[in-house]
Amino acid sequence: ESQLVKELARQEKLVIATGGGMVINPVNAALLRQNGVFVYLVADPAVIYRRVKHKEDRPLLSQAKDRQEQIKKLFAARKEIYENLAGFRVDTGQNTPEKAVELIIAYLQDKGELQYFHNNRPRAGRMPTLPLEDVLVDLGNNSYHIYIGQGILKQLVNYLQKLALEADQKIFLITNPTVKNLYGREIAAAHLTGNYQVIWGEIPDREEAKSLSEAARLYDLAFAHRVERRTPVVALGGGVVGDLAGFVAATYLRGLPFVQIPTTLLAQVDSSIGGKVAVNHPRGKNIIGSFYQPKLVLIDITVLNSLDRRELVAGLAEVIKYGVIADAEFFSWLEENLLKVLALEPQALIHVISTSCRIKAGVVQKDEKEEGLRAILNFGHTIGHALEALTEYRIYRHGEAVAIGMAAAASLAVHTGLLAAGEATRLKKLLEQAGLPTVLPSSISGEDLILAMQRDKKVQAGEIAFVLPVKIGQVEIKRDIPVKWRELIIKACQI
Template identity: 60%
Template sequence: MQEVYINLGIRSYSIYVDTGLLPRLGEYLKVFKLTPRVLLITNPVVGSLYGAVAETALMNAGFEVIRAEIPDGEEYKNLATAEKLYDLAYTRELDRRSPVVALGGGVVGDLAGFVAATYLRGVPFIQVPTTLLAQVDSSVGGKVAVNHPRGKNIIGAFYQPRLVLADLDVLKTLDLREVRAGLAEVIKYGVIADRAFFVWLEENLERLLALEAEPLAHAVAASCRIKARVVQEDETEQGRRAILNFGHTLGHALEALTGYTAYRHGEAVAMGMAAAARLAVALGMFPEGDAVRVINLIRRAGLPVEIPPELSTGDLVASMRRDKKVLAGRLTFVLPVEIGRVEIVRDVPEEAVGRVLRLCYN
């Protein structure tokens, strides 16, 4: 087992990375001072695969499980779904020490975390991520949210979990597209903070795509450690934490303009990272050879690096202007200056963005 500790004072917690963790879920929860009722939030796909394992683990530890399945898909991460979960929690009399357990990918984790943060002004929250993307990114760091038709994650909070259990066994049932989407966030960590990790990814990408246990454990734990360091420095994204948004400015625009249904989150981020690398080259910040390496690694992971022609440059720029990271109407991007180091660049000229975007169409 590998443990990654996020030191945030009274909000500190551990991320455990190993095989065989899900059947021990109840044992991990017993160390907290919780009341017996647990709201287990999942979706029908994950529920059919792992719901019974999670329920048995919790019941064997003395918990009463209230299981809620939400529809599968980013388009259901909204206030309407959250309201149904509030109703269930209220009618089943969950109290302030009743934990909410998220068993699923990023949508389940974000939505369950939002409900945990806001029901009774906050109840204990446990993350059990079941996708690669969720294990390396969305389950870590305390960002919880729901989407609005005009933008992704604009209704939310910073609310840390008590615990994250990343069971590598559950990744075996992912389809290849979902594995590729998760690798987008793994690649991101190498670009923004760890050149040696990026080189390791260049050398081990095919092994990760094959879900080999040893490199997979290393990639998940290394990604979590990088994110932990950033979150410890800047928990509520007042400064440095924004580097974790590399590729997300354009990525979120792509998701919003396609109704959150055309792309997996990692696919949209992959296109955003490729565009950000090209923009950094255009602004004279990033060596072209390094940009080629970044884009080639994204391509090797089977991820898109070009924007579909049906999305206009004007619509993309307009959507990016509504991004959470925009301040005083100025476009903000996380741009690489070398592999392993990025900068937050504010007031990027729209003309330069539009020019680079036009070069990104397939």
């Protein structure tokens, strides 16, 4: 095998499909890398097991007593090697073979490694640059793709073409002045304004913009510009922009196509996915809203370069949450690679965002309307929302409040015997390394929090729902909280 690698490595214009073990040998890997580009075809161990469980031509599996466990061990042992080698990765569990080919061709052409031919002639220009990651949210007729990569805003026209828009069609683009100042020229440079009639809807850059009065102002703007049912609403901004734009899209003319282009880390990994759209009411946050899925989510990691540091760190709270509720391996990766994320290293950002999106997509696919499982996404939010309400949304960013809520929930889980103290310590340490708060202010008492939690919209039959970790990577939803837990909650909030 090694001799064959030496011979092939000297040649050009080859596609080499290696076995998983070939590149484990560092000599083989070095030889292939000298003159080639590595593409890592990745799939979840469960997907791999379904593909090979009845095959007898796999030496490392045919002798194993438990094939599924052997696959997991091989995956864990080799994953880091593969990821360090690969310049590009494609999830074959999420993409069809045809789609995988399309993504690989686009990547190779973008690197200048491939001349794209069409009908045996060199094609004029370049293929549209496609994102490094494509996450499918599989909801039947409401399914949509999340595209994650660099420079997506520059290719915005190409992505919007996926909606089958007609030339010169109107687009209702909702943003705020800050984001428009940053990316308005880039959108114009992407020929969006030359291909479509862009109706700019600007809203204030603050939480108070999520209101019925702002929605009514946008309705007036839509009416004045004769927005029709096929006119897409494009949300360009953070969570406030996405929530309000989605609410307008869901309600104007009984529903318009909706596209999310989130520009904050928190919106990229959380609020832009799953279809929750809402406005606030004087008596509560997100009280008036709906479940309304987007047609497309476009995540350009380059926009994070202009993000306020505090806003970036606040978004990491939701990222860390995903590790706690569903993926212990991802949590460990964050422990080892947090500095790369904070330094905005592109590959680290793409890994963090795509993993977070896949976890949330997996939950939403199983429980779109939050009737059960989806409640695990509220880990840290029960206490976090109460803290935001008690401080009138003026002191903490959402992610900061959630971080305090997660630390308190982990402490409660320790006090009730659900979680080992060492696991809670790991969580608190990671949150603090990210620069997130983990302790409640002394001015807020446990009793105040309990009263605020009882007013939360997720309370059912007067019962507060707590999402508590039992270990890193797994949580449980507790609704029937015993009376004795009241003291434990107060104690947990004194971390």
